Amino acid sequence: MKELGKINSLLINRFTDNGAYLALQEGGEVLLPKGYLDGTEEVGKEIEVFVYTDSEDRPVAVTSPPVALLDEFAVMEAKQITKIGAFMDWGLPKDLFVPNAEMGQNMEVGEKYLIRVCLDYKTERLIGVNKYEDFLLTDTQGFEAGQQIEVLVFDESDLGYKGLIEGNFEGLIYKNEVFKPMEIGDRVNAYVKKRRDDGKLDLQLLPSGREKYEEGAEKILEVLKVQKFLPLHDKSSPESIKELLGMSKKHFKQSIGQLYKAKKIEIKGDGISLV
Missing domain, CATH: 2.40.50.140 (Nucleic acid-binding proteins)
Structure with missing residues (x-):
């Protein structure tokens, strides 16, 4: 059956007490149960459905697709x-x-x-x-360091979080570079750190180089606009910085250094504030 596992636009052939019967491409019909009808359907009209098999292995159509189609x-x-x-x-x-x-x-x-x-x-x-x-590709030459991508987080290991990229490639976000809550099933924006010899990609959640610290600096400025003062400084513990800002101590120190040079903040013995 060509329609199995896919979203199809099928013609309504007829109605019964059980629902609407839709015409299949190669002949035959598939039932769209009445619970999926809203009363606006008519014979001869097309309706978009997902086709699979029910608990008795009979083809059945539904208007609410699953989280993944065939080959996804x-x-x-x-x-x-x-x-x-x-x-x-x-x-x-x-x-x-x-x-x-x-x-x-x-x-x-x-x-x-x-x-x-x-x-x-x-x-x-x-x-x-x-x-x-068995389904992943190993030729990642199309990816470049610094490239922004969307990642589906699908597993956690001692090293970090495994991510699926474009439905075809595997990447890894190292745990020591994750400074915010992350769960299996999350979709996150990440950046390519490097391509490995095995075809997999090392990823990071923040851009590399100067842009990385500019992003951190912007975050600190936004927090200071609301709170006016942050009880953090270069002697603060990594745990305190992570709890208040969700970033590493190194990232924090680089960011406040940029803000201080730009005369955006004052660094005091007990914290930082806007100029």
Whole structure:
């Protein structure tokens, strides 16, 4: 079935007590349950739907798509773990099944994992695949240091947070460079730090070089405009700086140095204030 796992514009063939039956491209029909109808539908009109299979493996259409379509990645929460695999919440009445053979790691209920929606050609069913490495590209020559990108945070390791870039590439944000709360499933703006030999990308949350400190300086100015005074200085502890500003002590010292040279702030024994 060409429509499976995709968003399709299908013609309404007829209505029954169960809902509307939509015409498939290669013949046959698929049911759009009445719970998805708003009363404005008419026979012969097109309607945009997502097609998958229900708990009895029958094709069914819905107007609310899941978090990922066929051949797309998304972070999903594990709702149930069984002997044959895991069931993931992907935003539809029927959970997405990840067979044991496609689980790249041990899963736990309530935890979130990177899942790719795939078609099992043997059963003609949509399944989830956690072995994401099989689908990633390693040729990252198109990325340059300093380039801004959007990252889907999908895993945490001792080194840092793994991120998916453009649905095809893997990057890493090192923990010692993260100064704000971050959770699996977050989408964040990041910058390419460097390309590694294995094709993966090292990332950072702030721009490199001078622009980095300008951004930190701007943040300090915004806080001072509201609070007038900050009880922070170059002798303050890294923990205090991180708690109040969400940045490292080195970043803070570089930023207030720029502001001081620009005569924007006064540095006193007990803190800083606007000039």
